[in-house]
Amino acid sequence: MPDRTAALPNHSPRLALRSAPRLASRSAPRRKRRRHAAALACSLLGLTALTACGGSSSSSSSSSAASTPGRPVTITFWGWTRGSQQVADAFNASHHDVHVVFEQIPSGNAGGYAKISNAVKAGNEPDVFNVEYPMLPEYVSQGAVQDLTSRISGLTSKFTPQSVQLTTFAGKDWALPLDADPQVFFYRKDVFTKYGIQVPTTWDQFRTAAQKLKAADPAARLATFFSDDPSTLEAMAWQAGAAWFGTSGDAWKVGLRDAPTQKVAAYWQSLIADDLVRVQPYSSQAWSASLQNSQTVGYLGAAWSAGALKSAEPTQAGDWAVAPIPSWDGNPAGGMLGGSVFVVGKDSKNVAAAVEFSQWATTTPQGMQARIASGISSVYPADPALVPTAKQAFNTTFYGGQDIFSVFSDASAAIKPGWSWGPSMGVTNSAIKNAFSALTGSGTIDQALRAGQDATVSDLKARGVQVVGP
Numbered sequence: 001m002p003d004r005t006a007a008l009p010n011h012s013p014r015l016a017l018r019s020a021p022r023l024a025s026r027s028a029p030r031r032k033r034r035r036h037a038a039a040l041a042c043s044l045l046g047l048t049a050l051t052a053c054g055g056s057s058s059s060s061s062s063s064s065a066a067s068t069p070g071r072p073v074t075i076t077f078w079g080w081t082r083g084s085q086q087v088a089d090a091f092n093a094s095h096h097d098v099h100v101v102f103e104q105i106p107s108g109n110a111g112g113y114a115k116i117s118n119a120v121k122a123g124n125e126p127d128v129f130n131v132e133y134p135m136l137p138e139y140v141s142q143g144a145v146q147d148l149t150s151r152i153s154g155l156t157s158k159f160t161p162q163s164v165q166l167t168t169f170a171g172k173d174w175a176l177p178l179d180a181d182p183q184v185f186f187y188r189k190d191v192f193t194k195y196g197i198q199v200p201t202t203w204d205q206f207r208t209a210a211q212k213l214k215a216a217d218p219a220a221r222l223a224t225f226f227s228d229d230p231s232t233l234e235a236m237a238w239q240a241g242a243a244w245f246g247t248s249g250d251a252w253k254v255g256l257r258d259a260p261t262q263k264v265a266a267y268w269q270s271l272i273a274d275d276l277v278r279v280q281p282y283s284s285q286a287w288s289a290s291l292q293n294s295q296t297v298g299y300l301g302a303a304w305s306a307g308a309l310k311s312a313e314p315t316q317a318g319d320w321a322v323a324p325i326p327s328w329d330g331n332p333a334g335g336m337l338g339g340s341v342f343v344v345g346k347d348s349k350n351v352a353a354a355v356e357f358s359q360w361a362t363t364t365p366q367g368m369q370a371r372i373a374s375g376i377s378s379v380y381p382a383d384p385a386l387v388p389t390a391k392q393a394f395n396t397t398f399y400g401g402q403d404i405f406s407v408f409s410d411a412s413a414a415i416k417p418g419w420s421w422g423p424s425m426g427v428t429n430s431a432i433k434n435a436f437s438a439l440t441g442s443g444t445i446d447q448a449l450r451a452g453q454d455a456t457v458s459d460l461k462a463r464g465v466q467v468v469g470p
Helices: 030-044 058-065 084-094 112-122 133-141 161-167 189-195 203-216 231-240 259-273 285-292 305-312 351-363 365-372 384-393 404-413 425-436 445-462
Strands: 073-079 098-104 128-132 183-188 224-226 245-248 251-254 278-280 298-302 320-324 340-344
Touching: 073 084, 073 112, 073 351, 084 098, 084 351, 084 365, 098 351, 112 128, 128 133, 128 351, 133 161, 133 340, 133 425, 183 189, 183 231, 183 305, 183 404, 189 203, 203 259, 224 231, 224 259, 224 285, 231 259, 231 298, 251 445, 259 445, 278 285, 298 305, 320 404, 340 351, 351 365, 365 384, 384 404, 425 445
Parallel strands: 073 098, 073 128, 224 278
Antiparallel strands: 128 340, 183 298, 183 320, 245 251
């Protein structure tokens, strides 16, 4: 993600760290639940030989039935991404037959997903709301969002392939991507210059830089391993070529401890063991204070982080710069960290208007200008045609005038293809997060991955979904 409002530690595009409340009743007859789960698994297997998954989404018919509302019409929009209020205001100022009522909700891991899911269960969800890429499969599987294939098929070519891959399941389009934020490295260029530290381009060089910094200033650390957030580790596993989720016939393959992930886990475990990086919650005052006190001088973030960091540390203007994320061999490679999409609620009676607003927010210069010009958002657009708009709208004085969007563009082009999120990421990430809390003691990253694997497999099996693997 995600880009939030207010201080950096509390407002990043982070993954849901708890499972969204289940929408299907657990009291349904076992056989009925299994048939339903199998159908959902088929619909979500996406992107791999899934033409055998016949049938049509029930949301398609509801979309058609609600496609000709009277105008003018009012729609509701829930979101937390930075600049959303400004986007809604700009849309309302330029459109007279559709009016958007925006409600700011907590970020996903701070209660936003629970609020959305409760509203879906009650049948009063908003017409439009934001979810992050990792959570989209879960909302699709719960039947919480509408199939938009017939309405946005002509738009998908606008977006980066990675974004389309993460919003398309079984040949159906479920969302309009807002951003496709690659992982990048933020660093204090003044501190690097002071101690003669080279900006690392490989993970070996990253370790060397961490050692040199600690030797020069025993209180300083190059980066932080966030003990309350799996998304950074997931982006680095993605970069390394991991594939946590896949399909085999009608079954899900779950493999959180594959060889590339083990490589990443062992590397970071060694950094932790040698006290070369901090282990702190992203949402902690301790981490925020370490940034303010120049005791943490690097940050493995994403494109959205530029706006968050700028808002959180205004007194360090001119001291920060952005570089590509280090890779294992020095060649450009990366994963996506965060990123959000626009979806239409399953019970919306104003689908045409909801899609019109979502399209405007994600594919027009006016929509992106409104978001970035707010001064708090630095999202990298999922529609590459909007990158010049974003670049022009974002004031880079905090980064010494650096052309940071060119760094983002190169990093986006280097995102590895083939990654997919699982259908139960709330459960997956909650288990990993809980195990991360032991990292300052005897816990290990591999133990956390094992916990995530076991919890995910158990959850899917409980839902009647066949699982194979790792």
